[in-house]
Amino acid sequence: MSADERVLTYPIPNDAALDPPAEWAELRARCPVAHVTLPSGDRATLLTRYKDVKQVLADPRFTRLLNAPDAARLTADGGGVFSGEMAAIIPDGGEEHQHWRRLVGRWFTAKRMNAMRPAMTRIAEDLVDDMVKRGAPGDLRASLGFPLPVYVICDMLGVPAADRDRFSYWSDTLLNLTRYGKAETEAAQGEFFQYMSDLVAAKRAEPGDDLLSELISAGGPEEGGLSELQILVTGMALLVAGHETTANMIGKMVAMLLADRSRWERLLADPSLIRTAVEESLRFDANAGFGLPRYLTAEIEVGGTILPRGTTVICSMAAANRDETVFANAAEMDLTRSPNTHLAFGSGAHSCLGQALARTELQVVLEVLLRRLPTLELAVPVEKLERVEGLAVGGLREVPVRW
Secondary structure, eight states: OOGGGSOEESSOOOOOSSSOOTHHHHHHHHOSEEEEEOTTSOEEEEEOSHHHHHHHHHOTTEEOOTTSTTSOOSSTTSOSTTOSGGGGTSOOSHHHHHHHHHHHHGGGOHHHHHHHHHHHHHHHHHHHHHHHHHOSSEEHIIIIITHHHHHHHHHHHTOOGGGGGGHHHHHHHHHBSSSSOHHHHHHHHHHHHHHHHHHHHHHHHSOOSSHHHHHHHTOOGGGTSOOHHHHHHHHHHHHHHTTHHHHHHHHHHHHHHHHSHHHHHHHHHOGGGHHHHHHHHHHHOSOOOSOEEEEESSOEEETTEEEOTTOEEEEOHHHHTTOTTTSTTTTSOOTTOOSOOOOTTOOGGGSOTTHHHHHHHHHHHHHHHHHHOTTOEESSOGGGOOBOTTBTTOOBSOOEEEO
């Protein structure tokens, strides 16, 4: 039975940690607008072609209104990162959304990231030192991948260093679509909300040189700033998005580069390829998680198919990034690929606000590892790497390495 004759279970089951499911190529070729069944049992529409995904991400009629009565529930009990009233607090579109992006985006420019680069490098060096002291084999995800983005985003937001490690559980409950029930998810969200409320109050009383203090100093909505609730939820969103996605990507990127030793050797011989290698790792990532769900507020044609109002669409950027009509030799990892118009950070008005931060962190990790641990290699066969199941952003359970 071909992909266009059946309703697929989504996410599509796949045991291979780094390789795409075989169904992606079949869907792009024969059924680019496919019916799928979500973990909740509800139906949604899956897009796998580059041009269709890009079209939807740029169209304001595809919204994040996933609490609409006829929107597909992503999980059986309606829990997960995309649900709940908090998702609606940050403006979804129009001038309000652009205003929010302008206020917050000042802290995520390429210029500011370059200024932060030396501090990021020092953090990465210290974490590598600690991993080396503990001895090989080590878990690169736990030793470097997870703590580096946490420390960086916490510093940007003015979170005390002593509180950095509290965010692991909170972000996991908000981003895992299958591991936790609604009650546990809401309890964790409540704890996180209270913490951020207290932190914002502390910044209001004693401002620092950080993003939260700057948002507070901009005043309230009547003065062109954000409301107290919007500042609080912005902090929560950035803490989760700013570390979990990059933490997992660091592990996956290094695993992809070590899976074929010639890739690592190429970078050792020519470190100037680090920037293009990072972009190609982002494009090549087949374990990128759930994709972006969107709710359709009007009837629209996508990929030659009429989608009725009320349709819930899942945009698989990872599948789109393997589209042979856009990327030559798309199934090959080409460390020199340029230009590289991948959709790993989305597209349009809702493209990832923190992409300059993520790129800088990924580049710094490669620079430090290539310099400090040139003999780095996977400590297990690639086939033994395991995916983290249910995580909205996709990741590996461990990345065992030796040097």
